[in-house]
Amino acid sequence: MNTLIILNDSKETFTSSGISMGTAIFTSLAVVCSWTRNRSVFWAFVAGVLNIFYVIYWLMTRTEEEQRKKR
Template sequence: MNKIKLMLILLFVVPLECYSHESSNGIRNTAISSGISLGTVLAVVASWERNKSVLLAFLHGIFSWLYVIYFVLTRKPGEKL
């Protein structure tokens, strides 16, 4: 149940290109432009599920999609994401 709560909280932080518009001189103004990507969320959740370590989850979140691919290739039969 905690994994679902963590996933929902992190999904609200996913960057969205909302509140953006182009000004008359062609410059695009964006109110929200940075945040956590979907790959980062998946990597953190997969790392936490496997290792139960905040430091490793943070490190794997930096590598995001690389760790997600590694996790999928090396997971054991009982592990799910």
């Protein structure tokens, strides 16, 4: 019983003080997409802050050349 309480307490502390995995993934994805398109540290930083919104914007505004690189 004591072991379960200790594990539960550490889990709560970890999740309340860190970032979620989804946030880290979308931030990384936004920075990479922005860097690929703009080659600018400033715009990569802005995209990282706006992460999910930039990823959606990037998906909606891809050029034909960017779509061909995937294949």
